[in-house]
Amino acid sequence: MTRQENQGETVATGEGPRWLSPEEDRAWRGWRRMRLLLTARISADLAADSGLSDPDYDVLSKLSEAGGELRVTELAGSMLWSQSRISHHLVRMARRGLVTRDSCAEDRRGTVARLTDEGRAAIERAAPDHVASVRRHLIDRLTPAQLAALAEIAEAVTEPLLADGREEAPADDNG
């Protein structure tokens, strides 16, 4: 992302783009490495401890928060997932008996995703180990100040992205 080896070469545009400064590059590379390694690690812990994937856990968790059932669109909206993604994933989870997909009474286009007993049991079994993993690999590595900084950074970055999404396609965003 800094100019690297090809620094002497002229870029196709002919106009010099603003490459990243060393500090900027350090943050960018750090972010990408953290994304790669932390995600992989917590995901692997979760799979090993409970047999659930990260997305599995998220869906079960949301459904559990919502009292056990939720319209598919609300599920997608609250998780910032695409319709297609949630649809595909619910099919897979239903196949494994973690949820059911029942057609909705009030709106017959709709589908209600419902936690099965097995699904509820799975999330309750998985949660403690998962929290422990998140603590071990992220929370406990940071000072309280860093934790606060991370939250603020995330908010500063995601807010404009959420706003972009709303302008292009004014959709629901309750989450």
Add this chain to the structure above:
Amino acid sequence: MTRQENQGETVATGEGPRWLSPEEDRAWRGWRRMRLLLTARISADLAADSGLSDPDYDVLSKLSEAGGELRVTELAGSMLWSQSRISHHLVRMARRGLVTRDSCAEDRRGTVARLTDEGRAAIERAAPDHVASVRRHLIDRLTPAQLAALAEIAEAVTEPLLADGREEAPADDNG
């Protein structure tokens, strides 16, 4: 991740796990949302601007830094990718004419990944827009202090993860 609706219920372990405090939860949720949205957005920009995927860009960039060719293992090592991942991806990139995969002279088990002219052209065309996208969505949203904090957070989190990897399987890590 905080106790949410099921807070009154007893967890299967019977022993209360240390759930996340509000500040911890804010950081954890923020991190996940940032990972989801920022990654998606930069990735979409890259695809729209240049037709390359994120992994495409990373591979081309590494090869370019290395002067145009690299042993597959070194490529994987420097990017922290699995052998399998790099292998699959090089097959796909070779199919599109971005790289070639030639068997290595000194070690006949080995493979050398080489940038084609087309591959070199692709990365040079893509780079300026990509930097601009990274600036727009990440760098420019943060103060210099936040940028430094992000880098430090990333380092604090990834260092132990890299160390873990080495203990379990003492491999190369030049990157």
Add this chain to the structure above:
DNA sequence: CATGCCTGCATGACGCGTCAAGAAAACCAG
């Protein structure tokens, strides 16, 4: 120089996520 292990890489199967296309119900005009 044979034995056996380790390394470097490829491959197949499978889960995951996106985009594009489509079906069906709801909504809304006139």
Add this chain to the structure above:
DNA sequence: CTGGTTTTCTTGACGCGTCATGCAGGCATG
């Protein structure tokens, strides 16, 4: 209530990444 639009969700194709497996070439040991 008819015709068009919008919403809700599904589906198929395809790229991506992982894990497990396999295999050929290097390497070390006797």
